[in-house]
Amino acid sequence: MINTTVLLNNIAFEEEEPGELLESIHQRGIAIPVAVVKEGDRYRCIDGRKRLTAAKRLINKKAGIERIPVAVHQDHSRAGNAFWGAKNHH
DSSP: OEEEEEEGGGEEOOOOOOTTHHHHHHHHOOOSOEEEEEETTEEEEEEOHHHHHHHHHHTTTSTTTTEEEEEEEOOGGGOHHHHHOSSOOO
């Protein structure tokens, strides 16, 4: 896992109503990194849609919110059997 910051516009996500997070992120910013996987030159959100939606709504009101702290995870969904080996390791 790699922790870094990326531009909000480079993260694909489905918006979800942020509720109370909107005000919290407006006051404090994003404290917990959003979990993403890298897909080419962009990223796909796997956890943190509410945080990203709040940031998107605040982008013109809060300086610095356009760069999002992220934790880049490996996408093992496409790894296939070669990644896991011949045996089931459960």
